[in-house]
Amino acid sequence: MAPRPSAPSFEHHAPGRLGTGEPAPRVSWTVPAADPDYRQRAARLEVVLTSPDGTEEVTTHELGGAEQVLVPWPARPLRSRERASVRVRVRDRDWGPWSEPGRIEAGLLDPADWRAELIGPAWEEEAAALRRPARLRREFTLPVGVVRARLYLTGHGLAEAEVNGRRAGDEELTPGWTSYRHRLRYAAFDVTEHVRPGRNAIGIWLGDGWWRGRLGFGGGTLDVYGDRLAALAQLEAVTADGGVVTVATDGSWTAGYGPILSSGLYDGERFDARLHDPDWSRPGHDGGSWSPVRVEGPPGVPLVAPQGPPVRCVEELRPVGIVDKGEGRFIIDFGQNHSGRLRVRARGPRGAVVRMRHAEILVDGEPATGPLREARATDELVLSGEPIEWEPRFTVHGYRYAEVSGWEGGLGPDDVVSRVLHTDMRRTGWFECSDGLVNRLHENVVWSLRSNFVDIPTDCPQRDERLGWTGDIQVFAPTAAFLYDTAGMLSSWLRDLAAEQAEQDWVPPWVPYFPLEPFRSMPKDPYAVWSDAAVLTPDVLHERTGDRGVLHAQYDSARAHLEHVARAAGGDRICRGTEQLGDWLDPNAPPENPFEATTDKYLVATAYFAHTARRTAAIADAVGEHADAARYRALGDEVAAAYAREFLPDGRPKDDTQTAYALTTVFGLWPDDGARRAGTARLAELVREAGGRISTGFAGTPAVADALSMGGHTEEAYLLLQCTECPSWLYTVLAGGTTVWERWDSLRPDGALNTSSMTSFNHYALGSVADWLHRVVAGIAPAGPGYRRIRFRPEPGGSLTWAEAHHDTPYGRASAAWRLSGGELETTVTVPVGAEGDVVLPDGTSRRVRHGTHRFTCGFAPGRPGSAADGGDGDTAGDTGGDTDGAANA
Incomplete structure (x- = not known):
C-alpha cells in the first residue's frame, strides 16, 4: 500500500492561515517515509469548501503523475470568507490512506466586500503638532448564537485591536510596510472567542510606524506617506442561522488620546501609565474624553491579503548579565544582538520615569550610541504608582545591551525580558561542523537574518535607516532561502x-x-x-x-x-x-x-x-x-x-583583486579554459599572499569562496573561511560578534569602534558565505528547481574533520553529512520522498540515488586539490533534468 502523506499546505502559507488572497491556492504535500521502490503515480484530493454560514461542498479530484509541490488548485475558486479543508492520498500500485486535512481560509477577495472606511481623530491640527497617536473605539450589539467572528484590520500607520478588553491575535507591527502608494496589506483575526451576545466594544491603538514616522538616514524624513494616522477595520460576526452582523469603521466611531505620548520605530515609545485605563475597550466604559472621528473614505489603493507570515514575538531572551551602575541605572546584557524590545515589571512612585536605551555594543562599559546615528532607540515608561508589566507596542530596536535608568530598587533577571521580534518564518536549514568558530559564524548569519527580516528584508535593525536595500537581499537570498x-x-x-x-x-x-x-x-x-x-x-x-x-x-x-x-x-x-x-x-x-x-x-x-x-x-x-x-x-x-x-585584455583582469577574479569565474566570463585556470590560480595566490584575509565587499564576498572551489582551490577557500585576522569572518567572531557586521572592521583590532557614520553590527550581506557552507562544505545544493533533484558534493578542507547540513526542501528533509577518519571519508546523504540525488565524491565517483538514506566511503587526503563546486551560470530556471555536472545558480 502507498504511504500516508502529510497534511497539505497552500502556497507559502503557514497551516491554518486566515485571510489569504489566492482564490485558487496551489497545494503541496510531502511523504514522510516510503518503501525504497515507492513512486507516486497519481494523487487524489478531497476538497471541502465551507461557506461562512456553514454550508459544505465536497468534491474529489484525481491527478495523474508525480507532482506534489505547488500543484494547481483542482476545485472551483474560493469565494471571499470561504474555508477550505483538503485531504490527499497517493497511489503507487495501490491507493494509500488519506492524510490529515490541511486548512485555509480566504480573506476578502473582492473590493465590494469592504464596507469599512479609513477613520482617524478629527482634531487634525492639534494631532499634527503633538504627533501623539490616538485610539479609536466603538460599541456594538450582537445577537445570541454567534458561531464565527472575523476581524479584518489595516491602517495608515500601525494598528492593534482589542475586542472586549482582549487583544485580537498576536501579530506585531500590523499591517506591515508595503509600497503604500500602490497597495495596502490587511490582516485577518479570529475573534470568535472575544465576542458575546449583547453589548460589545472594539478599540484600536494607532502608531506612527512607517506611514508617518521618521524614515531614512541623514536625520530621516517625517510624514513620508502622510501626516494623519487612520485605521480601517471590519468585524463580521456570523450566527448559526446564517445571519451576519458587520461592524465597520465609519463616522459612528469615536477617537481619544490614550497613554502613548509618542511612538516611533527609530526613536522608541513614551507611555504614561497614569493615563491608561485597562477597561477602555470594554463595553460601558465612560472614562476618558472621546470625540467624533474624521472619515477619510476608502484607502485609494488595492487592499491585499498577506503572502507571507506576520511579525511576531518568536522568542524571549533572559539577561545573561546585569551591572548595577548606581542611582537606579543598570546595564543589561542579553548575550545576543537581535531585533526586539523589552518587557519590564516596574514599580516606583507616581510620575517617576523608567528609561530603556538600547545599543549593540559597549565601549568602556557604557552603551555605544554612535552606530545608532540619530535614532534615539529609547523607550520611556511614566509610572502610575502601581506595579506594572509593560512593553511598547509600536517600536522595535536592534540591540544586545539595554541601559535601564530611573529604576526603583534592585533589578533582577525576573524583572526584564527581551522579546525577539521578526517575521515568523519557518526554519528550514541547519549547518554544523567540527570548528566551533565556524559554527558561531553560521549562528551569527542566522541571527542577522532574523534581525533584518522584519516584514521586509532590511539592511540593519538599529539605526536611522532600516531600509529594504535591494543589493543586500540580492546577495543574501540564497542563504536566506536555505535557512528559512x-x-x-x-x-x-x-x-x-x-x-x-x-x-x-x-x-x-x-x-x-x-x-x-x-x-x-x-x-x-x-x-x-x-x-x-x-x-x-x-x-x-x-x-x-x-x-x-x-x-x-x-x-x-x-x-x-x-x-x-x-x-x-x-x-x-x-x-x-x-x-x-x-x-x-x-x-x-x-x-x-x-x-x-x-x-x-x-x-x-x-x-x-x-x-x-x-x-x-x-x-x-x-x-x-x-x-x-x-x-x-x-x-x-x-x-x-x-x-x-x-x-581581460591579456586574459586576466586589469584589476588584480579578489573581487575581479571571483566575479569573472563565478559568472563564467573567462574567454577560455586556459584563462580560467590561470585566473583562479592567481586568485588562490592572492588569498595565500594575504594570509587568508579577505579583500572583498558586497559584490565580491558572495562569489570568492565559490570561485576558489570552482577552480580546484578549495584549500584556499578554507583558508579564507578559517582566517582569524582582520578582515575575515572569524575575526568578527573572536571580537565578540553575535551577528554579521556591516564592515569587516566595525570593531577594530585595537578595540576601538569604527567611527564611520556607517557602522552596524547587524548586517547580513557579508554573511552570504553561509550559502557556500551549505552547498560546498556540507555538500547539499539544488540540482533542479525546488530540490526535486539534489546535488550532494561535499568538499572537505581546512582543519574540518566533519560537517553536516539539513534542509527542509519542498519534498521533505534532505541531509548531507561527512566525517574524515584514518584517510577515509564517510558520506551520508538523505533524499526525501519524491526527489532524487546525485552524489559526487571527492575521488570523482558519482551515483544517482532515490529517496532514503545512503552511505558512501572513499579515500581522502586532506589538502589535496578539491573538485569543482556548484557555481557559475548553470541555467537551472525551468530545468527538471540534465547531467550531474550542471552548475547551480551562484
Missing part, C-alpha cells in the same frame, strides 16, 4: 519592487522607495548588484522552492530591468559612465568613502550585466517566453565578449 521559508515574504516584497520600478522607471536601491540624498540627486541608473534583485531574487526563489509562479509574477519587472541596463550600457555593452556602487565596503576602500573600492565599479557592473542577461534568458525559458530567451542569451554572450575585451 522566505518565499512568501520575499514574493510580497518583490511585488512592491515591481510597483516602485513601474512608477520610477528604475529599480531603486531600496524598496519600498522614497527619495533620500544623495540618491535623490543621482541619476536613475541601474545599480549593478542592487537593481539586479529584480532578476536574481525571483530566480533564487524559483531555484530553491520550485515556484514558477514567482517568475511569472516578476517577469515583466525582470525584463524591464535588463532592458534598462542594456540602454544604459549602450552599443559597446560596457556599463561605463553609469552611476554605480561597485564592490561596496571593500575593506581596502577609505572608511569614509566606500565608493572608492579597489575593483573597477564598471567591471563589477558589466560582469553583473552578463550574468543578469543569462539568468533572464533562463527565466524567459521557464515561463515560456522562448523568443525572449534566445534574444537574452545572445545579449549575454555579447556582454561577455565585451567584458573580455575591456577588462
Whole structure:
C-alpha cells in the first residue's frame, strides 16, 4: 500500500492561515517515509469548501503523475470568507490512506466586500503638532448564537485591536510596510472567542510606524506617506442561522488620546501609565474624553491579503548579565544582538520615569550610541504608582545591551525580558561542523537574518535607516532561502519592487522607495548588484522552492530591468559612465568613502550585466517566453565578449583583486579554459599572499569562496573561511560578534569602534558565505528547481574533520553529512520522498540515488586539490533534468 502523506499546505502559507488572497491556492504535500521502490503515480484530493454560514461542498479530484509541490488548485475558486479543508492520498500500485486535512481560509477577495472606511481623530491640527497617536473605539450589539467572528484590520500607520478588553491575535507591527502608494496589506483575526451576545466594544491603538514616522538616514524624513494616522477595520460576526452582523469603521466611531505620548520605530515609545485605563475597550466604559472621528473614505489603493507570515514575538531572551551602575541605572546584557524590545515589571512612585536605551555594543562599559546615528532607540515608561508589566507596542530596536535608568530598587533577571521580534518564518536549514568558530559564524548569519527580516528584508535593525536595500537581499537570498521559508515574504516584497520600478522607471536601491540624498540627486541608473534583485531574487526563489509562479509574477519587472541596463550600457555593452556602487565596503576602500573600492565599479557592473542577461534568458525559458530567451542569451554572450575585451585584455583582469577574479569565474566570463585556470590560480595566490584575509565587499564576498572551489582551490577557500585576522569572518567572531557586521572592521583590532557614520553590527550581506557552507562544505545544493533533484558534493578542507547540513526542501528533509577518519571519508546523504540525488565524491565517483538514506566511503587526503563546486551560470530556471555536472545558480 502507498504511504500516508502529510497534511497539505497552500502556497507559502503557514497551516491554518486566515485571510489569504489566492482564490485558487496551489497545494503541496510531502511523504514522510516510503518503501525504497515507492513512486507516486497519481494523487487524489478531497476538497471541502465551507461557506461562512456553514454550508459544505465536497468534491474529489484525481491527478495523474508525480507532482506534489505547488500543484494547481483542482476545485472551483474560493469565494471571499470561504474555508477550505483538503485531504490527499497517493497511489503507487495501490491507493494509500488519506492524510490529515490541511486548512485555509480566504480573506476578502473582492473590493465590494469592504464596507469599512479609513477613520482617524478629527482634531487634525492639534494631532499634527503633538504627533501623539490616538485610539479609536466603538460599541456594538450582537445577537445570541454567534458561531464565527472575523476581524479584518489595516491602517495608515500601525494598528492593534482589542475586542472586549482582549487583544485580537498576536501579530506585531500590523499591517506591515508595503509600497503604500500602490497597495495596502490587511490582516485577518479570529475573534470568535472575544465576542458575546449583547453589548460589545472594539478599540484600536494607532502608531506612527512607517506611514508617518521618521524614515531614512541623514536625520530621516517625517510624514513620508502622510501626516494623519487612520485605521480601517471590519468585524463580521456570523450566527448559526446564517445571519451576519458587520461592524465597520465609519463616522459612528469615536477617537481619544490614550497613554502613548509618542511612538516611533527609530526613536522608541513614551507611555504614561497614569493615563491608561485597562477597561477602555470594554463595553460601558465612560472614562476618558472621546470625540467624533474624521472619515477619510476608502484607502485609494488595492487592499491585499498577506503572502507571507506576520511579525511576531518568536522568542524571549533572559539577561545573561546585569551591572548595577548606581542611582537606579543598570546595564543589561542579553548575550545576543537581535531585533526586539523589552518587557519590564516596574514599580516606583507616581510620575517617576523608567528609561530603556538600547545599543549593540559597549565601549568602556557604557552603551555605544554612535552606530545608532540619530535614532534615539529609547523607550520611556511614566509610572502610575502601581506595579506594572509593560512593553511598547509600536517600536522595535536592534540591540544586545539595554541601559535601564530611573529604576526603583534592585533589578533582577525576573524583572526584564527581551522579546525577539521578526517575521515568523519557518526554519528550514541547519549547518554544523567540527570548528566551533565556524559554527558561531553560521549562528551569527542566522541571527542577522532574523534581525533584518522584519516584514521586509532590511539592511540593519538599529539605526536611522532600516531600509529594504535591494543589493543586500540580492546577495543574501540564497542563504536566506536555505535557512528559512522566505518565499512568501520575499514574493510580497518583490511585488512592491515591481510597483516602485513601474512608477520610477528604475529599480531603486531600496524598496519600498522614497527619495533620500544623495540618491535623490543621482541619476536613475541601474545599480549593478542592487537593481539586479529584480532578476536574481525571483530566480533564487524559483531555484530553491520550485515556484514558477514567482517568475511569472516578476517577469515583466525582470525584463524591464535588463532592458534598462542594456540602454544604459549602450552599443559597446560596457556599463561605463553609469552611476554605480561597485564592490561596496571593500575593506581596502577609505572608511569614509566606500565608493572608492579597489575593483573597477564598471567591471563589477558589466560582469553583473552578463550574468543578469543569462539568468533572464533562463527565466524567459521557464515561463515560456522562448523568443525572449534566445534574444537574452545572445545579449549575454555579447556582454561577455565585451567584458573580455575591456577588462581581460591579456586574459586576466586589469584589476588584480579578489573581487575581479571571483566575479569573472563565478559568472563564467573567462574567454577560455586556459584563462580560467590561470585566473583562479592567481586568485588562490592572492588569498595565500594575504594570509587568508579577505579583500572583498558586497559584490565580491558572495562569489570568492565559490570561485576558489570552482577552480580546484578549495584549500584556499578554507583558508579564507578559517582566517582569524582582520578582515575575515572569524575575526568578527573572536571580537565578540553575535551577528554579521556591516564592515569587516566595525570593531577594530585595537578595540576601538569604527567611527564611520556607517557602522552596524547587524548586517547580513557579508554573511552570504553561509550559502557556500551549505552547498560546498556540507555538500547539499539544488540540482533542479525546488530540490526535486539534489546535488550532494561535499568538499572537505581546512582543519574540518566533519560537517553536516539539513534542509527542509519542498519534498521533505534532505541531509548531507561527512566525517574524515584514518584517510577515509564517510558520506551520508538523505533524499526525501519524491526527489532524487546525485552524489559526487571527492575521488570523482558519482551515483544517482532515490529517496532514503545512503552511505558512501572513499579515500581522502586532506589538502589535496578539491573538485569543482556548484557555481557559475548553470541555467537551472525551468530545468527538471540534465547531467550531474550542471552548475547551480551562484
